[in-house]
Amino acid sequence: MDAAIPADRKRVWKTPPGVTLCAESDIADPGSRGFVLQIGEAYFHGFVVRKQGQVAGYVDRCPHQGHPLAIELDRYLTPDGDLILCGWHGAVFTPLTGACVGGPCAGAKLSPWPVVADGGVIRTA
Template identity: 40%
Template sequence: MKYLCDSAALIEGKSLGFDVDELKILAVRRAGQVYAYANRCPHRGVALEWRADEFLDASASLIQCATHGALFLIESGECVAGPCEGKSLRAIDCGEDAQGIWINPVEAD
């Protein structure tokens, strides 16, 4: 497991971006649970964020691609609207303990 960040850094309803071993990752906390995905749109292969650490739509209920507006479920990474509908973000196995948020080592695409 690789350390991602302190738990307090990822507050409810917010997202953060990270570079871990040459892989760009986004992490989101929703309903107390942490979700992590490769920061790569399945449609164009581009990074998703609007600005640094901003991956969510205006309601903070969906991950949104800044390039073409595709919307992804936070809980599963599935695209529910946009040109990549039916595809999904690549989930990154993650966990949280008293020391912080961790991810399992992964290879870059």
């Protein structure tokens, strides 16, 4: 699987607030789900993690080499659900803060993507 983004596919790093992403129940606890949103002519790639009744969103880009984190669709967490895992180089991050706690980018952080769960629905914030 090639993680490279085609050169003709422009990326954006932010989304407008209020975009409905999914029902909160669509993501297991702990669990995760990736999203690609078209913003004008460009695309935003992000993911949402749900853990301990809370949600957190991140730009789908590892601070180590800029690759998307998941190798398999929606598989952002370690098998036990404790950490976010970059499947390419093994970096691990805390789900609710995005802090890298191990691997090649230890001490770095994932870029946050503001999301909120309200009334059973997850939206951009």
